[in-house]
Amino acid sequence: MSKIKLAILASGSGSNAEAIMKWAATSDLAEVVCVGCNKKAAMVISRAEIFNIPKFTVLKRKKETRESFDERMTKSLSEYKPDWIILAGYMRLLTEDFLKHFKYQVINIHPSLLPMFPGLDGYGDAFKAGVLESGCTVHYVDAGLDSGEIIDQCKFPLIPGESFEDFKRRGLAIENKFYPEVLEKFFKGFV
Numbered sequence: 743m744s745k746i747k748l749a750i751l752a753s754g755s756g757s758n759a760e761a762i763m764k765w766a767a768t769s770d771l772a773e774v775v776c777v778g779c780n781k782k783a784a785m786v787i788s789r790a791e792i793f794n795i796p797k798f799t800v801l802k803r804k805k806e807t808r809e810s811f812d813e814r815m816t817k818s819l820s821e822y823k824p825d826w827i828i829l830a831g832y833m834r835l836l837t838e839d840f841l842k843h844f845k846y847q848v849i850n851i852h853p854s855l856l857p858m859f860p861g862l863d864g865y866g867d868a869f870k871a872g873v874l875e876s877g878c879t880v881h882y883v884d885a886g887l888d889s890g891e892i893i894d895q896c897k898f899p900l901i902p903g904e905s906f907e908d909f910k911r912r913g914l915a916i917e918n919k920f921y922p923e924v925l926e927k928f929f930k931g932f933v
Contacts, residue, residue, distance in 0.1 A: 746772040746929050749824035751815075751832040752779055756786025757914060758830035758851060758921050763793045765922035771929045776822040778815065780834060796822065812840040819844075828925070829883060833862070838885050848883035849928075851921045853913055855879060855895055860888035865910045868900075875899050876909075878917045880924045893928060896920045 748766065752759045759777060766774045777790035777797045790797040800815045816839075819827065829850035841848060854864030856879040861867070868876040877897040882890035898916055900909060 745769070747775045747823060747825045748772050748828050748925075749819050749822055749826070750774055750777045750786075750790075750828045750830050751819075752777065752784065752786040752830045753781050753833040754784055754786065754831045756784065756789045756830065757918055759786050760789045760792075761918040761922050762828060762830060762925065763789065763795060765926065767793060769926070771926065775824055776819070778819060780811075780815075780832070786831075808835070808837050809839060812837040816840055816843050827883075830921070835887065836883060836885070841883065841885060846882065849893065849925075850881055850883050850888070850890070851917055852879045852881065852888045853910075853917065854888075855897060856881060856888055856892060864888075865913050866906070869906045869909055873900060876913065878913065878920060880921060880928075894920075894924045 750759045750762060763774050766772050774795050777786060777795055779786055779797065779799045780801065782799060782801060787797050787799065798818050800811065800818055802811050825847065827844050827848040829848065836848065852864055854868055855877040859867040865876065875897050877895055879895045880893045882893065884890040896916060898913070
């Protein structure tokens with residue numbers, strides 16, 4: 743049985759990317775074939791090196807359109823022939839052309855219980871709103887902002903008196919465990 747080929751896209755520190763790389767390193771279902779990044783000095787690149795996973799960076803050119811950038815990202819990804827694109831803190835909205843190329847093959851994790859608090863600061867927005875419960879959502883990616891079909895969600899309570907930093911740190915630790923678990927269940931349906 744051949745493994746499902748995953749390409750990870752990330753923009754930052756890459757803790758979720760690392761959690762997926764750790765899971766895939768021992769998985770019979772999937773393997774990470776590359777890590778792509780849109781930031782020159784992102785820590786996710788170092789994390790990929792630890793796992794000996796090929797990595798590449800596509801940097802936005804001055805005055806470049808989203809379409810042109812995504813076309814270059816698509817070309818870089820296509821060299822690795824991934825079956826699925828896994829977003830792990832990738833801080834760019836994907837264009838229609840990118841999503842047509844990888845039709846129904848792009849998954850993301852978002853730090854809120856979607857549809858509540860889409861966008862850049864899910865934990866911050868939830869904390870400011872004073873919710874009693876927050877969580878994270880694994881979902882398909884569409885052309886909207888965190889609006890794709892939900893695959894699974896994980897809930898956790900806000901602890902009274904907890905600082906925002908502690909709330910966010912706890913949420914990220916939950917994400918790092920939850921995302922690989924969801925991918926494991928999800929990909930069992932494809933083998």
